[in-house]
Amino acid sequence: MHQENLDWLREHRITEMECIVPDMTGVARGKIVPKDKFISETEMRLPEAVLIQTVTGDWPDDSLLDLTDPDMVLRPDPSTLRRVPWASDPTAQLIYDCFRADGRPVEVAPRNVLKRVLSLYEAEGWAPVVAPEMEFYLMSPNPDPDIPLAPPIGRTGRAEFGRRSYAIDAVNEFDPLFEDIYDYCHAQNLEVDTLIHEVGTAQMEINFLHGDALSLADQVFLFKRTVREAAFRHNMYATFMAKPMENEPGSAMHIHQSLADRETGKNLFSRPDGEPSELFFNFIGGLQHYLPEVMPLFAPYVNSFRRLSRYTAAPTNVEWGYDNRTVGLRVPHSSPAGRRVENRVPGVDVNPYIAMAATLACGYLGIKEGLKPRDPCQIDAYTLPYQFPHSTEESLQRLSRCEAIAEVLGKQFLKMYVAVKEKEFSEYFRVISPWERKFLLLHV
Structure with a gap:
């Protein structure tokens, strides 16, 4: 995370972070973490399967899924850091991009599709x-x-x-x-x-x-x-x-x-x-x-x-x-x-x-x-x-x-x-x- 982003978090007295990944339906998936843990955490991960849930919360047939249920490595896009203005406590949100362990972009992540x-x-x-x-x-x-x-x-x-x-x-x-x-x-x-x-x-x-x-x-x-x-x-x-x-x-x-x-x-x-x-x-x-x-x-x-x-x-x-x-x-x-x-x-x-x-x-x-x-x-x-x-x-x-x-x-x-x-x-x-x-x- 860039120093200017960390300064922004302190300036706005942020106490909580919403770490967001857009899935195929456009739903915001991710984690909500305390600011201190967010700053100290070197790497964030989510299962790749969160990207491909149906709008009802189900998944496609097993034959198309990696049955090992692997994690994705998440990297924040610092330009997407914003306040959550309706939150009762000072909260920020940040959109993440999805990568595999070897550094390749996850091909099914919608943000990566647009970047491609x-x-x-x-x-x-x-x-x-x-x-x-x-x-x-x-x-x-x-x-x-x-x-x-x-x-x-x-x-x-x-x-x-x-x-x-x-x-x-x-x-x-x-x-x-x-x-x-x-x-x-x-x-x-x-x-x-x-x-x-x-x-x-x-x-x-x-x-x-x-x-x-x-x-x-x-x-x-x-x-x-x-x-x-x-x-x-x-x-x-x-x-x-x-x-x-x-x-x-x-x-x-x-x-x-x-x-x-x-x-x-x-x-x-x-x-x-x-x-x-x-x-x-x-x-x-x-x-x-x-x-x-x-x-x-x-x-x-x-x-x-x-x-x-x-x-x-x-x-x-x-x-x-x-x-x-x-x-x-x-x-x-x-x-x-x-x-x-x-x-x-x-x-x-x-x-x-x-x-x-x-x-x-x-x-x-x-x-x-x-x-x-x-x-x-x-x-x-x-x-x-x-x-x-x-x-x-x-x-x-x-x-x-x-x-x-x-x-x-x-x-x-x-x-x-x-x-x-x-x-x-x-x-x-x-x-x-x-x-x-x-x-x-x-x-x-």
Whole structure:
């Protein structure tokens, strides 16, 4: 640990450390240790199996696991040291990277997957620039999962109703909560920007300032936890499910992305004359070609596919267009310096490290393979054919067969990711839904 970090701990009188590793589902795993033990401990370890738990807490089939259950060696990233602003005692958090005993990165660790993709860009002299947009719902507390979700009570004493898209007063209903969210984000150096009310009932969106992909993935990872914690303190739930309510739109994590020259900082998606560059079109071509193959990385759960419907204001294809919100790949109006592509496909339920690695992998392959995009879409793209896999099962099969993506993201990672999702799907498939009991029990 760097001396400046140790000085920071003393300056803030930290008494406890949360030592965090993001797993495949985006859950914060790790250890909570007293500060003195943290300072004196020369090495921290965790079982590798913590990375590959399903969202239900299970594991893939034994045939894919190392039955010796080995430990990983954890190394802290000093740049991720932050306060935990909601903790009652002075507490800090620190994100760790995962390595094997011989020093090799653990291939299935999501943060390492993103680093692997970024290293490919670095070798070309390129620096990806991203800006995520996070949609989420506020809910009344819901301790019983068999009861449908309901919007929370605001300052007027009434639950929200109808569509309040971009309504300032609708956001002001929850001012005390958002003041805490912004305070908590400021305390953690999470560079959040705009707050708006989205289309759904009590659905909000907070955008991040653009920047380095690894830093933004860290910030999104911490932001989800921050919003949930803040909501708890105001007797609400905040959910990042992709489709939490049947009659409301889904929630996305739109990712704006561009490429900068590592030396000059200039936007490589624009030519010196201000027109779009060949790299720009190749990047879009890669997204169009490979995005349908990597859908489990953007739609990781059965619930995720409920969002991807023309009836829920979510994309149904990988068409692209200028300032067209009906396509999967939107190019907003901007100056040449701000030219970027907005990937509108990922749900907000994604692991941010994996989703950013995946979208950048698609663009990278488009550039390396010289892929050309189709003509920009200038109509309502919801009227066009559905271009994604129609089910979790089909999407996993397509991902497992995509060798080009496996080379970029890592074969072992992709194999284990598919195994985790297959296990989750098999667990889901055993559950008999209320719909089935309602319509089939006595009618068939």
